[in-house]
Amino acid sequence: MTAGSGDAVEQVHAPRDDDVHALYEHAPCGYLSTTADGTIIKVNQTLLDWTGHQRADLVGGRRFVELLTAGGRIFHETHYSPMLRMQRTAREIALDIVRPDGSRLPVLVNSVVDRSADGEEVIRSAIFDATERRAYERELVREKERAERSERRATVLAATLQRTLIPPAPPTIPGLDIAAAYRPAGRGDEIGGDFYDVFQVAPDDWAVVLGDVQGKGVAAAVVTALLRYSTRAAAVEHRLPSDVLRILNTVLLRDDTERLCTAVVVRLRSVGSRWTMTLACAGHPLPLLGRAREPAVAVGRPGPLLGFFEEVEFADVEITVRSGDALVLYTDGVSEARRGDAWFGEQRISDALATYGSSATALADGLLHEVLDFEQQHPRDDIGLVAIRVP
Amino acid sequence: MTVSGNPDGQPMLFAHGFGCDQNMWRYVAPAFADRYRVVLFDHVGAGGSDPSAYDAERYASLDGYASDVLDICAALDLHDVVFVGHSVSAMIGALAAVRAPDRFDSLVMVGPSPRYIDDAGYVGGFSRADIDELLESLGSNYLGWSTAMAPVIMGNADRPELGAELTASFCRADPAIARRFAEVTFLSDNRTDLAKVSTRSLVLQCSNDVIAPIVVGEYVRDSLTSSEYVLLEATGHCPNLSAPAATIAAIAAFVAHDLTV
Numbered sequence: 001m002t003a004g005s006g007d008a009v010e011q012v013h014a015p016r017d018d019d020v021h022a023l024y025e026h027a028p029c030g031y032l033s034t035t036a037d038g039t040i041i042k043v044n045q046t047l048l049d050w051t052g053h054q055r056a057d058l059v060g061g062r063r064f065v066e067l068l069t070a071g072g073r074i075f076h077e078t079h080y081s082p083m084l085r086m087q088r089t090a091r092e093i094a095l096d097i098v099r100p101d102g103s104r105l106p107v108l109v110n111s112v113v114d115r116s117a118d119g120e121e122v123i124r125s126a127i128f129d130a131t132e133r134r135a136y137e138r139e140l141v142r143e144k145e146r147a148e149r150s151e152r153r154a155t156v157l158a159a160t161l162q163r164t165l166i167p168p169a170p171p172t173i174p175g176l177d178i179a180a181a182y183r184p185a186g187r188g189d190e191i192g193g194d195f196y197d198v199f200q201v202a203p204d205d206w207a208v209v210l211g212d213v214q215g216k217g218v219a220a221a222v223v224t225a226l227l228r229y230s231t232r233a234a235a236v237e238h239r240l241p242s243d244v245l246r247i248l249n250t251v252l253l254r255d256d257t258e259r260l261c262t263a264v265v266v267r268l269r270s271v272g273s274r275w276t277m278t279l280a281c282a283g284h285p286l287p288l289l290g291r292a293r294e295p296a297v298a299v300g301r302p303g304p305l306l307g308f309f310e311e312v313e314f315a316d317v318e319i320t321v322r323s324g325d326a327l328v329l330y331t332d333g334v335s336e337a338r339r340g341d342a343w344f345g346e347q348r349i350s351d352a353l354a355t356y357g358s359s360a361t362a363l364a365d366g367l368l369h370e371v372l373d374f375e376q377q378h379p380r381d382d383i384g385l386v387a388i389r390v391p
Numbered sequence: 392m393t394v395s396g397n398p399d400g401q402p403m404l405f406a407h408g409f410g411c412d413q414n415m416w417r418y419v420a421p422a423f424a425d426r427y428r429v430v431l432f433d434h435v436g437a438g439g440s441d442p443s444a445y446d447a448e449r450y451a452s453l454d455g456y457a458s459d460v461l462d463i464c465a466a467l468d469l470h471d472v473v474f475v476g477h478s479v480s481a482m483i484g485a486l487a488a489v490r491a492p493d494r495f496d497s498l499v500m501v502g503p504s505p506r507y508i509d510d511a512g513y514v515g516g517f518s519r520a521d522i523d524e525l526l527e528s529l530g531s532n533y534l535g536w537s538t539a540m541a542p543v544i545m546g547n548a549d550r551p552e553l554g555a556e557l558t559a560s561f562c563r564a565d566p567a568i569a570r571r572f573a574e575v576t577f578l579s580d581n582r583t584d585l586a587k588v589s590t591r592s593l594v595l596q597c598s599n600d601v602i603a604p605i606v607v608g609e610y611v612r613d614s615l616t617s618s619e620y621v622l623l624e625a626t627g628h629c630p631n632l633s634a635p636a637a638t639i640a641a642i643a644a645f646v647a648h649d650l651t652v
Binding site: 036037038065066068069071072073074075076077078079081082083085086094095096371 | 408409410411414415419478488517518520521522525526527528529532562577581599600601602626628629632633
């Protein structure tokens with residue numbers, strides 16, 4: 001219907017809400033006015049109902065600060081009051097009003113400083129019942145504290161478990177210089193999947209294993225632990241790294257895990273002053289051998305990864321090493337470290353062999369730092385390294 | 392840190408208390424600018440200070456804050472300092488004056504309390520439970536801080552209220568630092584340090600202060616070896632805001648007396 005149609009517009013009846021007294025007294029929030037020094041001069045019925053105070057007890061003699069808990073009084077004096085003095089307004093101040101029976105009313109207070117009709121300064125406050133909001137906030141704080149406690153526990157647990165899987169330092173092997181470096185991915189608050197172990201099998205006969213279990217966390221750690229002690233047991237029975245890898249493959253297939261693993265096993269034996277290294281790889285990056293005045297070369301033959309195929313064949317490669325030779329074992333967290341589109345790659349590892357050739361520790365630490373620098377200190381994958389050098 | 396006033400004048404160093412920042416002196420400090428070199432600063436974690444400078448170990452007691460005062464004196468090469476400390480900073484000044492009495496000419500303690508919690512034979516005004524409640528209430532006001540927006544300034548020309556750029560930070564502090572400062576402040580006990588203060592001191596007591604009641608001000612006066620005491624007709628804990636004229640007059644009389652002696 002349009003106005004031009006000639007029909008009279010029907011009168012809409014709306015209820016009026018212009019009783020200012022009722023608006024003030026029965027507003028859905030408390031109103032409170034004080035003098036500049038906080039003495040209460042006016043209060044509405046809503047606030048009296050909420051607090052259980054009598055009007056006569058509040059108006060004329062008492063100060064707003066006196067209605068608060070002791071903690072609230074301090075906050076009033078150190079925050080609320082200075083803010084009002086300096087800014088003439090304060091908002092969302094959380095306080096507790098004490099009722100005559102001692103119970104508390106959590107409130108949020110908004111205040112402004114204004115002048116009354118006779119020119120005196122008055123502080124006008126709107127007071128909101130914050131009982132449920134405060135309960136919710138307390139619950140949030142409790143949850144936050146619980147989460148922080150739980151995170152601290154998990155971090156300590158991860159670090160403890162990590163230490164049992166990654167020896168803090170490899171043992172000393174007489175006549176051989178050996179060092180390792182390890183850094184879990186990300187912030188280091190989760191157990192990584194990389195592991196290594198260096199142990200003696202017989203006099204002048206040592207074994208080294210570096211592996212990478214798929215995934216991370218507690219489930220990966222269980223598999224890591226299984227592989228670590230299985231390697232030790234198998235190395236006692238079997239001289240050849242290929243046999244040790246075959247047993248690890250069987251162990252993984254029989255175990256109730258879907259996790260795959262890559263590993264490199266090296267057997268170190270000395271005859272007289274000469275060391276031989278026999279190594280085999282299972283789905284693992286081939287170790288690099290650095291020799292004085294020669295470019296670094298990859299040693300070993302690629303083999304299948306562990307925990308997938310029933311029938312596996314691994315090839316052993318034996319090398320005789322001389323004084324000054326260095327062999328570096330590394331996980332794909334090193335070679336596949338990324339910066340943008342760039343990979344860290346084998347060449348940088350070869351370069352590190354030349355740069356840090358002076359000792360196994362220099363090589364392991366230097367290479368770790370280069371990888372971390374490359375990834376701007378945020379490794380996306382675990383980094384595991386073992387450096388073996390003939391002095 | 393803000394340095395103003397007479398560059399050749401005697402230094403007057405103002406330190407704010409728990410809760411706000413150096414703007415607490417906005418109504419008082421300018422009155423001394425013609426004769427004194429006025430130095431204002433924010434305690435670590437307050438106002439415009441750098442929160443990363445907070446070191447939990449250094450600030451585990453008021454001594455760390457006293458060290459800051461002495462560091463400021465050393466950095467600006469201040470001597471014969473008139474130190475004006477409000478609330479907990481009165482005690483911070485006392486600790487600094489005990490450690491380096493030669494630096495200080497006099498101490499002005501505004502609303503001081505050497506211990507806020509009642510003890511055998513001592514009334515501080517609060518119980519341990521009260522202080523625990525305060526620490527919890529700071530947690531409740533955390534949300535107010537974190538979502539803090541600069542409040543609208545109500546126009547009023549007769550006092551130099553804060554501009555919009557300052558209201559964003561005034562009385563808003565890093566919640567974790569504020570909570571630890573509250574713990575250090577309200578759980579401290581410096582009663583035995585007062586007797587070690589040899590510097591001439593003024594105790595400015597408000598007539599109606601719920602944080603530092605009159606008995607506490609009198610205790611401080613009686614414990615100091617050389618003190619004057621002025622009871623201000625003022626309500627609340629911040630006479631520097633609620634009664635700036637009386638505060639200025641009391642400080643001026645105290646330091647003027649100092650000049651004639």
